[in-house]
Each structure stands twice: as C-alpha cells, then as structure tokens.
Amino acid sequence: MIFPHNKKQKNRTLAALLLPGLIIIFFVFAVPILYSIYLSLLNFSRGVADPSFVGLDNYFHLFRDDAFWHSIRLTLYFVVWAVAIEIVLGLLIALLLNEKFWGVKLLRVLLLLPWAIPWVVNGIMWRWIYNPHFGPLNRLLRQFGFITRNINWLGEPARAMRMMILADVWKETSFIALLFLAGLQTIPEDYYEVAKIEGANILQRFYHITLPAIKPVLFVALSLRTIWAFKSFDLVYALTQGGPSRGTNLINFHIYQVTFRSLNFSYGATLSLILTLIILIITVIYYQVMIKEAE
Amino acid sequence: MTSHKMKKIAFKVVLYLAALLLLLYLVLPFLWMIISSISLERELISTARWLPEEPQYARFINxxxxxxxxxxxxxxxxxxxxxxxxxxxxxxxxxxxxxxxxxxxxxxxxxxxxxxxxxxxxxxxxxxxxxxxxxxxxxxxxxxxxxxxxxxxxxxxxxxxxxxxxxxxxxxxxxxxxxxxxxxxxxxxxxxxxxxxxxxxxxxxxxxxxxxxxxxxxxxxxxxxxxxxxxxxxxxxxxxxxxxxxxxxxxxxxxxxxxxxxxxxxxxxxxxxxxxxx
Incomplete structure (x- = not known):
C-alpha cells in the first residue's frame, strides 16, 4: 500500500524512516565487502612495505594452497556430520517433548539452556570436560569401568574433530528441537486419532502427518544450521585452536589465522570472499530445492 | 493384562527413560561448570570426589x-x-x-x-x-x-x-x-x-x-x-x-x-x- 498519498511527502517520510538503517548497513556491510574485494587484488600483508596491485594472484594461489583445501575438507566433514546429527537428534527431542508427561514443561524450559550459553563458553566448558587428567568424562568412564586409562580426547586429530562435533551438537540441537517442536504443535491431535482408527501404524502416521507438518521448518533448520556451521569459529578457538596438527582447523578459523596471526590481510580477504561464495551457492541450492518441494 | 495395556505401560517406561536421558544431556555439562566454579582448585585436580567439601560461593564476588x-x-x-x-x-x-x-x-x-x-x-x-x-x-x-x-x-x-x-x-x-x-x-x-x-x-x-x-x-x-x-x-x-x-x-x-x-x-x-x- 502507499500512503501518505502526496508523493513528495511520501518520499520525505520514507527517507526519514529508511535512511538511518541504510547508512548503518552501508558502512558496516557494503563498504567493507567492496573493500574486501579490493584488498583481495592487492598484496597487502606483513613485510610488504608498499602494497601493490597483483590482479588475481591471490585467487590463483588458492588452488595451490594445501592448507586451504585441507581446511575446506575438514569444514565439509564437520558441517555434514554436525548438521545431520543435530537434525535427527533435534527431531527426536521435539517428538519426545511433544508428548504429555510429568515434567515435560520443565524439560521444554531446560531445552533453552544449551541454546543460551555463549558459543565460546561452550568451547571452554567442553575443553574442561575433555581434560585428559582432571576432566569429568574420563573420571565417569573410569568409575563405571569402561576405561582403565585416561583418554586424551583432544590429543589426536580425527578424535579431536569428533569431540568438537559432539560439543557443537550439544549446543545447537536445542535450536533445531525448538523449531521442530513449534512445527509439531501446529498438528491437531485428532489427526493422529483418526489415522489410528483407520489403522495407520506409527511409521505411516509419522510419514503422512508429522513429516508434512515439519517440512517447512526442516528446510529452515537445515539451511540456517548449515550456514552457521560453515562459519564456526568460537568453538574452534576455545576448544582446540585448530589443533592438534591442524586437525580441527575449520575454514573460518583458518581465515582468522591467515589474517590476524600471519597478518596477510589480502589473502585473508580472498579466503573470506571464497567462503562467502561457497555459503551463497549452498543457500541458493537449498532455496531451489525448497521452492520445488513447495510446488 | 491385555496386550494393549502392556503396550501402554511399555510406552510410558520408554517415554520416562528418554525424558531422564534428555534431562541429564541438557543439564550435566553445565552443572559440571557450576560445580567447578564453587570448588577449590585442589579439589578439582585431586579427582577424589565430585562435589566440593565447602562450596566457594565467594568466588563469584572475588x-x-x-x-x-x-x-x-x-x-x-x-x-x-x-x-x-x-x-x-x-x-x-x-x-x-x-x-x-x-x-x-x-x-x-x-x-x-x-x-x-x-x-x-x-x-x-x-x-x-x-x-x-x-x-x-x-x-x-x-x-x-x-x-x-x-x-x-x-x-x-x-x-x-x-x-x-x-x-x-x-x-x-x-x-x-x-x-x-x-x-x-x-x-x-x-x-x-x-x-x-x-x-x-x-x-x-x-x-x-x-x-x-x-x-x-x-x-x-x-x-x-x-x-x-x-x-x-x-x-x-x-x-x-x-x-x-x-x-x-x-x-x-x-x-x-x-x-x-x-x-x-x-x-x-x-x-x-x-x-x-x-
């Protein structure tokens, strides 16, 4: 709709409403993105006294950069496993909390606990839980007789990665369960009753009633979590610092190291733009699938 | 007991077991942070006991x-x-x-x-x-x-x-x-x-x-x-x-x-x- 009806007055009102926000977004997003692109065409880094234009050299370098590809592979592994586990576990938790039983209200509140904890505190917390000498994980396992010697949970690359995924799952599953639960609560209860009377078994009921109701939420959860998991940083920083032997060096942490520890600003900007591109492509694919499904 | 009733009881048992598991899953990690925050450093590294002898609430002020x-x-x-x-x-x-x-x-x-x-x-x-x-x-x-x-x-x-x-x-x-x-x-x-x-x-x-x-x-x-x-x-x-x-x-x-x-x-x-x- 359009109002006020006077065009000049409308423009003035619109400017007053939009300009403050636009100016902020312009300076915090638009200018930095353009400057990042500009940076990626320079050789601005520590040890270069007078940065100069190098064309697409940084982008060519990317293809020969083993550290970059290594961290992309690690990130893909992390994203696929973390998001898959979170979706399945989140759905199971939501199905449980959609039932009526004593204490369900309390559990729904406690579900917010992992979600609310700062990511970096989550990392500190799990680092302490995994501590090989004094951590409660080793202590518990020893007390119950599962192990006789302490395990160095973060001491070996592949295991550290699995432990990092577990720490991520603990925190992020909550959000997904919350979304699913909201979707489930839109299903009228008599749907299930009718299906039961007509002889549908539990799998059929899940497939024909539950799944359609949570499908829109599923896409939102899947795409948001994938995007966020690609950008994981705090957890890596607090839990492993990318180690051991770069075994948990996810791409966003790698970019941080290149930029702010090696002080290679141009190459850091190049990597961050490539990461942007990857996330953008994934989002577009999700969006296409979602539109197709909706039809 | 009818099999229908048995089924219902089995469902309840599974439900409450799952709920208990979820409760532990949600609470335990952060509970350990809280316990650590009110324990003495030497209690934490001695690993002899789980709970502090004398909770150190004053640490939140200190x-x-x-x-x-x-x-x-x-x-x-x-x-x-x-x-x-x-x-x-x-x-x-x-x-x-x-x-x-x-x-x-x-x-x-x-x-x-x-x-x-x-x-x-x-x-x-x-x-x-x-x-x-x-x-x-x-x-x-x-x-x-x-x-x-x-x-x-x-x-x-x-x-x-x-x-x-x-x-x-x-x-x-x-x-x-x-x-x-x-x-x-x-x-x-x-x-x-x-x-x-x-x-x-x-x-x-x-x-x-x-x-x-x-x-x-x-x-x-x-x-x-x-x-x-x-x-x-x-x-x-x-x-x-x-x-x-x-x-x-x-x-x-x-x-x-x-x-x-x-x-x-x-x-x-x-x-x-x-x-x-x-």
Missing part, C-alpha cells in the same frame, strides 16, 4: 574484586550490549515499518540484501573494519565495537519486526490518516503499542546475541574494551590455567543469557520460531 580485567570486561559487556540493543531497536523499528507499509524502488532487493548479510562470514566485513578502525583510532574502543554490533544485528531485527508489522491490519492506520495523523504519530501512538511484545522479544534476542558475540570482539578489542566472552577465554589461555576461576568466568558469562532465556522463554521461543520461519 572474581570481580581480584581480577580487574574481568570486572572491566563485565562493565564493557553491559554497556555495549544495552546500547547496541537500544539503538538497533530504534533504527530497526523505523526501517521495518517502512518495509512493511511502503512500496519503493528496490524494496525486494533490499530485503534480499538483508538476508544475504546473514550468510556473510564475519571475516569478510571485519578485515576492512579492523583496518579502517585502526586508521580512525577506533580499535579497542567501546564505540567501535558498538557500531559493528548495531550493523551486525540490524538486518535480522528489521526482518523480524517487519514480519510482525505486516500482521497488523492496515485499516487502523487508514482511519488514523483520515483523522489527520502523520507517520510519526501513527508509529508512536498506534503501531508501536500494538507490537510491544514483538519489540520486547526482538530486544531480548538482540541482547543475547550481542552478549554472546565473540568473533568481532576478539578482533576489535583488547585491554580497553574487551567483553566477557573475550575475558573468559583469557582464563584458559593464560599460562597455568586456574580451572576454578575459568569455570567461574564461564558461568558468569553464561548466566546472563540463560536467565533472560528462562524468564522470557515463551517470548523468545515465539520470536525465534516466528522470526526464522517466515
């Missing part, structure tokens, strides 16, 4: 008294979080109202742009901002961090508030226009009162997001303006980790968003699900 950098970080966090939320809400309400009620050129592009900002890795904007702020002398200042946070959450805030504004029937405003009200009056007297719960929920979301933010704070701040998440990591990266102090700092960092989430759970859940699902 950490502010003895660790000046943590006290300052706490103050920084409160200032940066509250101001950036207030500014974002003010600017966000204006823009969201425009997006909900006006047609203008490039509106669709603008809204897509708002969503694009959420996909952007923080590094893409923070590398130039770090360099700019170095030039302007704004690195390691509260105002510098505050500006970045306002920009960072503004797109989401506009998006969520816009979704609330469009649920309000236009007829109310049309009646007000006929009565001669201008846009400012419509916003203040009619629209804002109608979406107060939504604004409140969005504000809480923003408070939690900014309070928890780590990446930008790590890069832009150091001794003068670091926030609680940054200060909390310093207990574990300092030479010779003090596990109990580290846990105390972590608990303090987490207790603020957890409290907000527990008190306003319904609002937050509604805001989360409504905001993201549209």
């Amino acid at each position: 950490i502010f008294r003895e660790e000046a950098f943590f006290r300052e970080a706490f103050i920084n966090s409160i200032i940066v979080t509250s101001f950036s939320t207030a500014i974002t809400l003010f600017v966000g309400i204006l823009a969201a109202y425009a997006a909900a009620r006006f047609n203008f050129k490039g509106k669709q592009g603008l809204l897509i742009g708002v969503l694009l900002t959420q996909m952007l890795p923080g590094a893409t904007i923070i590398i130039p901002i770090y360099l700019f702020m170095g030039r302007l002398g704004m690195r390691d200042t509260r105002i510098g961090l505050l500006i970045v946070y306002v920009g960072f959450i503004l797109p989401v805030v506009i998006w969520i508030l816009k979704n609330y504004f469009i649920t309000i029937p236009v007829e109310i405003e049309e009646a007000a226009i006929i009565d001669g009200a201008n846009t400012a009056q419509i916003l203040i007297k009619i629209m804002i009162p109608l979406v107060v719960p939504a604004i409140f929920a969005t504000g809480l979301f923003s408070l939690i997001t900014v309070w928890n933010e780590f990446f930008f704070a790590l890069i832009l701040t150091s001794i003068h303006s670091r926030t609680v998440p940054v200060a909390a990591t310093q207990f574990s990266t300092m030479g010779g980790v003090d596990y109990s102090m580290m846990a105390t700092a972590g608990v303090i960092g987490a207790i603020v968003p957890i409290t907000i989430a527990f008190i306003f759970r319904d609002l937050i859940i509604e805001g989360l699900t409504a905001g993201w699902s549209k």
Whole structure:
C-alpha cells in the first residue's frame, strides 16, 4: 500500500524512516565487502612495505594452497556430520517433548539452556570436560569401568574433530528441537486419532502427518544450521585452536589465522570472499530445492 | 493384562527413560561448570570426589574484586550490549515499518540484501573494519565495537519486526490518516503499542546475541574494551590455567543469557520460531 498519498511527502517520510538503517548497513556491510574485494587484488600483508596491485594472484594461489583445501575438507566433514546429527537428534527431542508427561514443561524450559550459553563458553566448558587428567568424562568412564586409562580426547586429530562435533551438537540441537517442536504443535491431535482408527501404524502416521507438518521448518533448520556451521569459529578457538596438527582447523578459523596471526590481510580477504561464495551457492541450492518441494 | 495395556505401560517406561536421558544431556555439562566454579582448585585436580567439601560461593564476588580485567570486561559487556540493543531497536523499528507499509524502488532487493548479510562470514566485513578502525583510532574502543554490533544485528531485527508489522491490519492506520495523523504519530501512538511484545522479544534476542558475540570482539578489542566472552577465554589461555576461576568466568558469562532465556522463554521461543520461519 502507499500512503501518505502526496508523493513528495511520501518520499520525505520514507527517507526519514529508511535512511538511518541504510547508512548503518552501508558502512558496516557494503563498504567493507567492496573493500574486501579490493584488498583481495592487492598484496597487502606483513613485510610488504608498499602494497601493490597483483590482479588475481591471490585467487590463483588458492588452488595451490594445501592448507586451504585441507581446511575446506575438514569444514565439509564437520558441517555434514554436525548438521545431520543435530537434525535427527533435534527431531527426536521435539517428538519426545511433544508428548504429555510429568515434567515435560520443565524439560521444554531446560531445552533453552544449551541454546543460551555463549558459543565460546561452550568451547571452554567442553575443553574442561575433555581434560585428559582432571576432566569429568574420563573420571565417569573410569568409575563405571569402561576405561582403565585416561583418554586424551583432544590429543589426536580425527578424535579431536569428533569431540568438537559432539560439543557443537550439544549446543545447537536445542535450536533445531525448538523449531521442530513449534512445527509439531501446529498438528491437531485428532489427526493422529483418526489415522489410528483407520489403522495407520506409527511409521505411516509419522510419514503422512508429522513429516508434512515439519517440512517447512526442516528446510529452515537445515539451511540456517548449515550456514552457521560453515562459519564456526568460537568453538574452534576455545576448544582446540585448530589443533592438534591442524586437525580441527575449520575454514573460518583458518581465515582468522591467515589474517590476524600471519597478518596477510589480502589473502585473508580472498579466503573470506571464497567462503562467502561457497555459503551463497549452498543457500541458493537449498532455496531451489525448497521452492520445488513447495510446488 | 491385555496386550494393549502392556503396550501402554511399555510406552510410558520408554517415554520416562528418554525424558531422564534428555534431562541429564541438557543439564550435566553445565552443572559440571557450576560445580567447578564453587570448588577449590585442589579439589578439582585431586579427582577424589565430585562435589566440593565447602562450596566457594565467594568466588563469584572475588572474581570481580581480584581480577580487574574481568570486572572491566563485565562493565564493557553491559554497556555495549544495552546500547547496541537500544539503538538497533530504534533504527530497526523505523526501517521495518517502512518495509512493511511502503512500496519503493528496490524494496525486494533490499530485503534480499538483508538476508544475504546473514550468510556473510564475519571475516569478510571485519578485515576492512579492523583496518579502517585502526586508521580512525577506533580499535579497542567501546564505540567501535558498538557500531559493528548495531550493523551486525540490524538486518535480522528489521526482518523480524517487519514480519510482525505486516500482521497488523492496515485499516487502523487508514482511519488514523483520515483523522489527520502523520507517520510519526501513527508509529508512536498506534503501531508501536500494538507490537510491544514483538519489540520486547526482538530486544531480548538482540541482547543475547550481542552478549554472546565473540568473533568481532576478539578482533576489535583488547585491554580497553574487551567483553566477557573475550575475558573468559583469557582464563584458559593464560599460562597455568586456574580451572576454578575459568569455570567461574564461564558461568558468569553464561548466566546472563540463560536467565533472560528462562524468564522470557515463551517470548523468545515465539520470536525465534516466528522470526526464522517466515
């Protein structure tokens, strides 16, 4: 709709409403993105006294950069496993909390606990839980007789990665369960009753009633979590610092190291733009699938 | 007993077992942080017992008294979080109202742009901002961090508030226009009162997001303006980790968003699900 009806007055009102926000977004997003692109065409880094234009050299370098590809592979592994586990576990938790039983209200509140904890505190917390000498994980396992010697949970690359995924799952599953639960609560209860009377078994009921109701939420959860998991940083920083032997060096942490520890600003900007591109492509694919499904 | 009844009992048993498992899953990790925060350091590294002999509640006060950098970080966090939320809400309400009620050129592009900002890795904007702020002398200042946070959450805030504004029937405003009200009056007297719960929920979301933010704070701040998440990591990266102090700092960092989430759970859940699902 359009109002006020006077065009000049409308423009003035619109400017007053939009300009403050636009100016902020312009300076915090638009200018930095353009400057990042500009940076990626320079050789601005520590040890270069007078940065100069190098064309697409940084982008060519990317293809020969083993550290970059290594961290992309690690990130893909992390994203696929973390998001898959979170979706399945989140759905199971939501199905449980959609039932009526004593204490369900309390559990729904406690579900917010992992979600609310700062990511970096989550990392500190799990680092302490995994501590090989004094951590409660080793202590518990020893007390119950599962192990006789302490395990160095973060001491070996592949295991550290699995432990990092577990720490991520603990925190992020909550959000997904919350979304699913909201979707489930839109299903009228008599749907299930009718299906039961007509002889549908539990799998059929899940497939024909539950799944359609949570499908829109599923896409939102899947795409948001994938995007966020690609950008994981705090957890890596607090839990492993990318180690051991770069075994948990996810791409966003790698970019941080290149930029702010090696002080290679141009190459850091190049990597961050490539990461942007990857996330953008994934989002577009999700969006296409979602539109197709909706039809 | 009929098999139907047996089935029902079996279902209940499974249900309560699952509920118990979920309870342990949700609570145990953070409970260990709390236990660590009130234990003596030597109790933690002796591993002989699980609970402290004498809970050290005083540590929650001592950490502010003895660790000046943590006290300052706490103050920084409160200032940066509250101001950036207030500014974002003010600017966000204006823009969201425009997006909900006006047609203008490039509106669709603008809204897509708002969503694009959420996909952007923080590094893409923070590398130039770090360099700019170095030039302007704004690195390691509260105002510098505050500006970045306002920009960072503004797109989401506009998006969520816009979704609330469009649920309000236009007829109310049309009646007000006929009565001669201008846009400012419509916003203040009619629209804002109608979406107060939504604004409140969005504000809480923003408070939690900014309070928890780590990446930008790590890069832009150091001794003068670091926030609680940054200060909390310093207990574990300092030479010779003090596990109990580290846990105390972590608990303090987490207790603020957890409290907000527990008190306003319904609002937050509604805001989360409504905001993201549209």
